[in-house]
Amino acid sequence: MRFHAPTKIVFGSGVFSQLKGIVEDELRASCLFLVTDRGIVDSGIAGKVLSQVGNIQVFDEIEQNPKHTTVNKAGGLVRKIKPNLVIGLGGGSPMDAAKAIALLATNPGNIEDYEGKEKYKSPPLPVLAIPTTCGTASEVTWVSVITHAERKFKMSIKGPHMFPAAALIDPDLLVSLPSGLIASTSLDALTHAVEAYTVKARTSITDIFAREALQLIFRYIEDANKDIKGNKEAREKMMLGSTIAGMAFCNSDVGAVHCVAEAVGGLYDVPHGVANSIFLPFVMEFNLPEVSDRYAEIARLAGIEEDDDKKAARELIERVKSLSRSLNIPSFKELGIKEGEFFEIAQKSFENNSNPSNPRVANVEDYLIILERAFQEI
Numbered sequence: 146m147r148f149h150a151p152t153k154i155v156f157g158s159g160v161f162s163q164l165k166g167i168v169e170d171e172l173r174a175s176c177l178f179l180v181t182d183r184g185i186v187d188s189g190i191a192g193k194v195l196s197q198v199g200n201i202q203v204f205d206e207i208e209q210n211p212k213h214t215t216v217n218k219a220g221g222l223v224r225k226i227k228p229n230l231v232i233g234l235g236g237g238s239p240m241d242a243a244k245a246i247a248l249l250a251t252n253p254g255n256i257e258d259y260e261g262k263e264k265y266k267s268p269p270l271p272v273l274a275i276p277t278t279c280g281t282a283s284e285v286t287w288v289s290v291i292t293h294a295e296r297k298f299k300m301s302i303k304g305p306h307m308f309p310a311a312a313l314i315d316p317d318l319l320v321s322l323p324s325g326l327i328a329s330t331s332l333d334a335l336t337h338a339v340e341a342y343t344v345k346a347r348t349s350i351t352d353i354f355a356r357e358a359l360q361l362i363f364r365y366i367e368d369a370n371k372d373i374k375g376n377k378e379a380r381e382k383m384m385l386g387s388t389i390a391g392m393a394f395c396n397s398d399v400g401a402v403h404c405v406a407e408a409v410g411g412l413y414d415v416p417h418g419v420a421n422s423i424f425l426p427f428v429m430e431f432n433l434p435e436v437s438d439r440y441a442e443i444a445r446l447a448g449i450e451e452d453d454d455k456k457a458a459r460e461l462i463e464r465v466k467s468l469s470r471s472l473n474i475p476s477f478k479e480l481g482i483k484e485g486e487f488f489e490i491a492q493k494s495f496e497n498n499s500n501p502s503n504p505r506v507a508n509v510e511d512y513l514i515i516l517e518r519a520f521q522e523i
């Protein structure tokens with residue numbers, strides 16, 4: 146059994162004010178490259194980074210589901226500027242892009258040359274990750290997911306040297322996040338915890354992290370979504386749940402929910418959290434015969450009082466569905482994808498690197514069934 150969590154975590158409300166000390170004293174960095182998006186610049190958060198540290202170049206062109214062409218463009222810049230630290234500021238997209246750009250800083254070629262596990266020759270530059278959402282947990286994981294725009298496929302680029310050197314996690318950064326993003330990212334965190342706890346690659350250690358994350362997320366997800374600005378406890382606990390869920394799935398894996406969500410995200414540019422939220426209950430229904438005991442355990446962590454395992458597992462799935470509805474997640478049908486396109490989605494889901502980790506063997510036909518079931522849901 147192995148458990149790898151090398152990222153230095155600085156967590157807590159207000160820790161953002163420690164940025165300068167972390168950059169200069171702990172990471173000893175003097176030339177910085179900031180990777181972020183326009184939304185973070187417009188919200189004023191990027192400006193707060195610039196007010197604390199100097200000698201910093203800003204790249205704010207990262208889009209939702211970051212594209213290989215954008216990452217390659219930033220890679221060209223970073224090779225010229227030669228920083229000694231890359232800062233990823235934002236949700237999963239800027240943080241994943243920062244990891245990929247840090248890799249290109251020390252390796253030749255384009256990001257698509259590094260698809261897969263440990264394809265790089267030199268370790269990437271150190272990355273400081275600063276999350277502004279409570280979902281992706283990219284700040285503590287070794288993976289960068291980049292969309293190949295022509296293939297319409299989400300590539301996973303990962304390796305043991307791709308963990309951020311440090312993560313500055315300040316739940317107060319969530320206060321300006323739009324409610325739709327709180328909903329979709331917090332359901333992404335829930336998906337990480339559920340999948341980490343049920344995939345084949347789970348271990349006793351990842352179980353500890355996944356269980357704690359599940360307890361925190363179920364306890365606080367609704368409160369955090371109701372009033373992220375006013376409820377300090379809820380936003381702190383949701384952020385903590387998200388980070389811990391990341392440490393769990395990074396050391397076990399994700400499963401079929403992420404496989405289908407990444408297929409849909411790559412093909413139709415659907416936000417990652419929204420795609421996960423849509424498919425989570427339907428993949429759970431599919432996995433039920435294999436892991437009903439695990440789902441029953443999760444149900445009890447969610448506060449469902451039912452002694453019969455099968456009934457508890459079913460109740461959990463209903464709870465996940467009603468949670469998605471109450472957080473205004475659109476239905477699969479509302480995405481406007483035609484049934485004739487399901488085969489391509491199913492095929493891409495099956496090709497995902499994490500498909501073999503799913504607790505129940507899932508082939509193309511199984512993904513088609515999951516897609517049909519989700520499509521029928523109103």
Ligand SMILES: [Fe+2]
Pocket residue numbers: 281333337403417421
């Ligand atoms: Fe995810």
